[in-house]
Amino acid sequence: MTEAVELANLTVRFGDFTAVENANLRIQAGEFFSFLGPSGCGKTTILRTISGFIEPTEGAVRIGGQDMRGIGANQRPTALIFQSLALFPMMSVADNVGYGLRVRGVGKAARDRKVDELLNVVALGDQGGKMVDELSGGQRQRVAIARALAVEPQVLLLDEPLSALDLKLRQHMRNELRAIQRRVGITFIYITHDQGEALTMSDRIAVMNRGRIEQVGDGRTVYDAPDTGFVASFVGEINAIPGRVSATADGYAALETPLGVLRGRNPKGLAVGATAQLYVRPEMLLPNPTAAENSLSAVAEEHAYEGNLTHLACRAAGLRLTVLLGARESRDPPAHGAPIALGFAAADARVLPGD
């Protein structure tokens, strides 16, 4: 596979503020790639640097192997879908979609054909004559996608395009975006702070925090095998138990914690004596285990019933732990204040450097 976009030692500074620090990344052609992180983590800056609205302070952006330095936003083989969509209110839907072709001097007949084709792709075949403000939120979304696809970009950049939609529509558009990407086969680079969006749509995810890329991997890797405490706690829910490494063996570490000695994987190779956190997902904490590598006793507190599953909050040695109960186990949840035994496998926990 060829790489569509490469970030090489990319650093972007605004005055004293470093928005992106030394980012290195290769995004493959045809990949659905997401940048995931909290607001202000630099993900939008990366997107705007790729699209050409921001020049890198250091390092380079390469698209299709070509260094983009000095190439303006209007010359790059990218198309950007804005968070606000930025559809042109003074133009009809068809004129919006055809705008990129018009400025490229494509003749009217060819333009109309392409616009019709794209409106069909996004299921807006009969809406071309309408004005933008006559459409619903989801339809506008699709116009923005069609407008960006019209210029046949090598890379489509999407800046949290679903954040303005309501939940149902958002879930629907997730599937639709993914389907459109498969159909057109070009590289999608997607920015979001919503881990659900990133996990369901992406081939790979880069998790960002404070201008740095913390981890790159597919959804399963990022969720199951986080490299840092930030990735562990930002992607999904997780329990963090602080302690000190007391022994290491075969890629595992034993951690002395307020809840006793607990064992987990040691992917960072922490040495004995290092302060660390043990991370374990709520769904990996099992109530009343028969035989577990790690066991601890806690006191049940309140529980939140969510239909298919139940969140149970527990307390152990002053730490708050969350346990996820399946529908069957939650028929008879422990009462407030009742003691509960919890256990988890060492392979399901990760010991990572403590912050």
Next chain:
Amino acid sequence: MRSSDGHIFVLLLPLLVIVGFALMALVDRRRGHLAGPGFFARNGVGIGLYLLLAVSFWTLLVIVLPQLFMVEMAFRPKLPPAATGGPRDVYTLENFRYFLYGSTTSTAAWNVTHLTAFWKTIVASILVTAGNFLLCYPLAFYMAQMAKAARVRLLLLLLIAPYWVNEVLRAFAFRVILGTSGVLNKLLLGAGLIDAPVDFLGLDVGLYAGLSYAYLLLMIFPLYNAIESLDGRLIEAARDLGAPWWRIHKDIVIPFAKPGIASGCTLVFMLTSGALAAPLVLGGPRSLWFTPIVYDRFYQAFNWPQGSAYAFILLLTCVAFVLAVLRLGKLSLGEITR
């Protein structure tokens, strides 16, 4: 109809206008266009009455009545005071005839001087307006979309400060700069670029510069307002789709700012065509602007009816022209006041 009856018409018409507006408001309320509490319920009786009186005083006494008197006077003959109200005091078109033919009775020859001045005024006003737009658009765009807030404040101050100076003084400043022994000529002579002073005022350079400058702000502000409300991301979106800078202006900024452009151009055109100070102070000996002619009807010829007719012709032509242009641009009057 005897023209002394005209005073009744002049007083009755504003009343009819008021009744008309009241009826329109009533109909709107019936149809449910206007919801919520009534005017007095909203503002209280005291403030409501004050607003009503203040607005009617302003519109009627300051704007509507003088204009109506002027229109009425335009259709009356010039008579010695003794003959006023006498048998010769009837409505007539002789003032308009004079504008066209230079005589109140004969239609043998055209009134070339006045007609030329009139058309020259209209055409020059269009050119001044267009020039003003070309001058102000880049500045307004820079202020509205590109400059930082502190820079915008500084620019606004620099733009406004000169207007604290009286209009006539500002016009004289151009004389000082552009006169045959003025600053510009001295500079050019000193630099050896010219051998003899250039008569900028005689070439009407001063007149056009003064006129453009006089109403610059009235072009800048509507443009600035309109462009400022444009979402900058639309510009980025167009750029991202491959549009070069001039296409972004042609396709995105100007269509969006059209109401502001129309508003600014209308203001500048109307005020330029009716400007008096700049043509009087800066007009070259050969240039004859229409407004000084109107002024002369009143204060040199003491022919108030004729002056009224001339002013009325100018007003009507300008309004018709503006409405026609708005129609071409597919804009309604309501839009330019947004």
